Amino acid sequence: MDIFEKYRGLIARHDRMLEAAGDPFNVCMERLISPTEAIIDGKRTILFGTNNYLGLTFDPHCIEQSAAAVREQGTGTTGSRIANGTYKSHRDLETEIAGYLGKRTALVFSTGYQANLGTLVGLAGPDDIILIDADSHASIYDGCKLTGATVIRFRHNNPADLDKRLARIENKEQVKLVVVEGIYSMFGDMAPIAEFVDVKKRHGAFLMVDEAHSFGVSGDHGRGVAEAEGVEADVDFVVGTFSKSLGAIGGYAASDHPDFDTLRFVSRPYMFTASPSPATAASVRAALECMRDRPELRTRLWENARRIHQGLEALGFETCSPASPIIALRMSDEVAALTAWRRLLDHGIYVNLAVPPGTPNGVCLLRCSVSAAHSNAQIDEILRRFGEVASEILTVADAG
Template identity: 65%
Template sequence: MDIFDKYETIASRRDSLLQAGLNPFGLRMDKILSPTEALINGRRTILVGTNNYLGLTFDPDCIEAGCEAMREQGTGTTGSRIANGSYVLHEQLEQAIARYLKCKSAIVFPTGYQANLGMIAGLAGPKDTILLDADSHASIYDGCRLSGATLIRFRHNDPADLDRRLSRLKNEDGVALVIVEGIYSMLGDIAPLNEFIEVKKRHGAFILVDEAHSLGVMGEHGRGVAEACGVEDDVDFVAGTFSKSLGAIGGFGASNHPHFDRLRYCSRPYMFTASASPASVVTVTKAIEKIEQNPDLIRKLWRNADALYEGLSSLGFEICAPASPVIAVRLADEQTAVYFWNRLVEEGVYVNLAIPPGTPNGVCLLRCSVSAAHSEAQIQEVCTRFAKILAEWQAQDTTASLRG
């Protein structure tokens, strides 16, 4: 038996996808031209699948800050902050995050994935119980497993189901930690956070909100769903990533809890990994300043999101959730989704293909993520390309339906 035999089914499925056209999970971008365009197979392509929500990846001030930090402090830290010490830049970024989120403390991690691992595995232990929204990201599930806590899933975005499950824990030892996301990355739906807060208060639980896809997106100042729902003071812990709205790499945890900094010497994913590079750290610090100084970025993002939502809806496509910067187009089956994805790339539009088992309830999706950097013309062009491919597909089979 070969060590890779266990992946045979997955490999066979991948091979079948390649037979249908390009590799949807390994597409090569020959050159990045801007936050919204790249060369793919020699064609100028509109990027509508990169999570570059505020378009800051090419911001001149962010780029210059990163270049200066690399020239002055090198390419990397070559070790963990526990062993090698913290750079002033790390502490400055943590102060910037805490200030921006109106929290007392913040901790920086090298990636958003590690932020969830470090936060969850540090906060919960074997005697505790984690109540987790069933549609949560893989990094959240992995953090739960690493913690050793008892894991209970509740129905997606269902405060009543969370309430029922918390009611059964009255005589359990340890604490209860509820984990939800702000915007769910696959479908683009938003957590009813104010209702979840009411439930957690009623049962004396703690709540962690992953604002990965809602930071810089939701709320008047972009602080996330907690700000948008008016419950920032009631959220115990916030986690997130720098790789979406902030246009870089890394992650963070933040809190007003007086003992939050204990995670620095109690959370293994923080303690035993090399710290973020100087260039990454200062780029994020500068990006936070940009959001604070230019709130119109958020308003432009939402104008584009509404325009794409209305455009695709008017064509007859089923959108999985109300308008948000993540617009998930549901298609009838995998074959249809793969066909549309390949044709869109051929027509100069890049979106994400999302198929089971990586999607909620086994749906097949074309996942679009909108940017403040998209022009009105680009949004219109994306809708025009969707319309063209839809007409072609319907002409091939007049009985075909977009819905399963």
């Protein structure tokens, strides 16, 4: 048997996509023009699916700090944090993140994906129980597998279901870790963190919140949904990424637990991966300055999100959640979603195509993301171009 035989069904499905609309999962940005525009297929295209929430990828301060770090420290560390890969810039970044979040300790990871893997592997083991929201990101599911812990799923954003499942655990002394996200990456809906805090307290559990899509977005200071709901002190562990609002790559985990630094020598994804480049550490520190000193970026982001959300609903699209920087449009099936994605790209609008098994409940989506850098003129153009293809998109969806 061929080693790829197990993927024959997926390969055939992908081939059908290629024939019908090109490859939606391998779109090449031939040239970046700005945080919100690129050349795709030789055409100037508005980016409406990049998670560049604060638009900082082209910020002059971030670019200059990154370039200076390359000149002074080279292009990479060539080692892990436990070998030669700990630079002063990593420690300075961890201190700044911990201070920004108001936590005692922070750890920096090379990717946001590894931040979830590394934190979960460091916190839980085979004798523990992890309870995760059913709509959790793939990195959370994969991290749970690596722990060897017993994993229990509870219904999405349902504190009552979590409460019920915690109550069924017979060994009340067993370590229980609850994992939720601030803003969920597919639908863009927010978790009721304060309610989850109440539940975890009643059962003596620990709570970890992944604020990947809410860091820089929610709360008066951009610290996430826990800040917005006033329960930061009751969140035991917070995880996030540098690849969304901060416009770089990498991730972090932070906590007030006095032994949290133990993860530095028990978390294999932290221990055995090369540390972030000097350029990344420098640009992230600069982006944190922007987040702190320019709250108008968050204000602009939410103004854009509400306007576009309202405009798309007025055009007849079905949105999956209230307004947020992630706007998911429900499509009837994969054919309708693929057709819509292609038509939008042909009209100069790039969005994400999201289909099973990567989506909750097997739904097919056009996944859009808003940036503070989207101008009023670009928003007008986004809505105009969606309007131009709306009748075709919705006709295909209704036919399904």
